[in-house]
Amino acid sequence: QSALTQPASVSGSPGQSITISCTGTSSDFGDDEHVSWYQQYPGKAPKLMIYDVNKRPSGISNRFSGSKSGNTASLTISGLQAEDEADYYCCSFRDSTTRLFGGGTKLTVL
Amino acid sequence: EVQLLESGGALVQPGESLRLSCAASGFTFTDYDMTWVRQGPGKGLEWVSVISTYGGTTHYADSVKGRFTISRDNSKSTLYLHMSSLRAEDTAVYFCANSNFLPGDHWGQGTLVTVSS
Numbered sequence: 437q438s439a440l441t442q443p444a445s446v447s448g449s450p451g452q453s454i455t456i457s458c459t460g461t462s463s464d465f466g467d468d469e470h471v472s473w474y475q476q477y478p479g480k481a482p483k484l485m486i487y488d489v490n491k492r493p494s495g496i497s498n499r500f501s502g503s504k505s506g507n508t509a510s511l512t513i514s515g516l517q518a519e520d521e522a523d524y525y526c527c528s529f530r531d532s533t534t535r536l537f538g539g540g541t542k543l544t545v546l
Numbered sequence: 547e548v549q550l551l552e553s554g555g556a557l558v559q560p561g562e563s564l565r566l567s568c569a570a571s572g573f574t575f576t577d578y579d580m581t582w583v584r585q586g587p588g589k590g591l592e593w594v595s596v597i598s599t600y601g602g603t604t605h606y607a608d609s610v611k612g613r614f615t616i617s618r619d620n621s622k623s624t625l626y627l628h629m630s631s632l633r634a635e636d637t638a639v640y641f642c643a644n645s646n647f648l649p650g651d652h653w654g655q656g657t658l659v660t661v662s663s
Binding site for chain 2: 439470471472474476480481482483484487493523525527528529532533534535536537538539540
């Protein structure tokens with residue numbers, strides 16, 4: 437099972453917006469409803485930031501938003517802050533049996 | 547407070563077996579499917595396995611199918627991962643998490659499994 441494709445790194449200055457893409461095949465995104473995004477700091481557990489493509493769990497800043505078009509899902513972070521510097525992973529529900537993570541994107545806040 | 551506490555990680559030799567545990571508290575364990583996710587040293591996240599609320603349905607990544615078995619004891623609010631025929635490439639931090647189709651908002655801190663001779 438190949439990972440979903442994410443850029444290895446993205447960067448932005450404080451206050452700017454960045455978008456991280458997550459690309460797969462039509463079979464990787466088993467349906468249009470189930471894509472999640474996770475934030476992970478070094479040595480820490482992942483944290484759910486977006487689920488069901490564009491929904492935010494309680495307590496997650498509205499600076500984080502998700503979308504999906506065709507075979508590409510996207511995470512947008514607006515008003516970048518230093519604390520947003522972390523690794524980000526997408527995940528999809530490939531079919532009734534398989535879940536798939538992206539390779540991860542390192543976000544650097546300049 | 548929601549807690550997921552993994553345990554059982556160790557240094558083992560190739561071919562050996564190991565059982566990981568994940569003790570849950572602070573939420574209704576039977577409300578959720580549960581999942582294992584691993585992360586090799588310096589690598590990204592890899593989904594490993596998922597089990598339905600009462601254990602009737604399980605699924606595995608191709609990389610562990612036939613070697614790993616996921617199970618749960620709802621009376622103890624505990625999730626397990628029995629790993630056999632371990633390989634060097636199974637070396638990773640193993641995280642447990644709740645799951646609603648995909649890994650959710652409750653994660654443990656992880657337990658390290660090292661497979662080396």
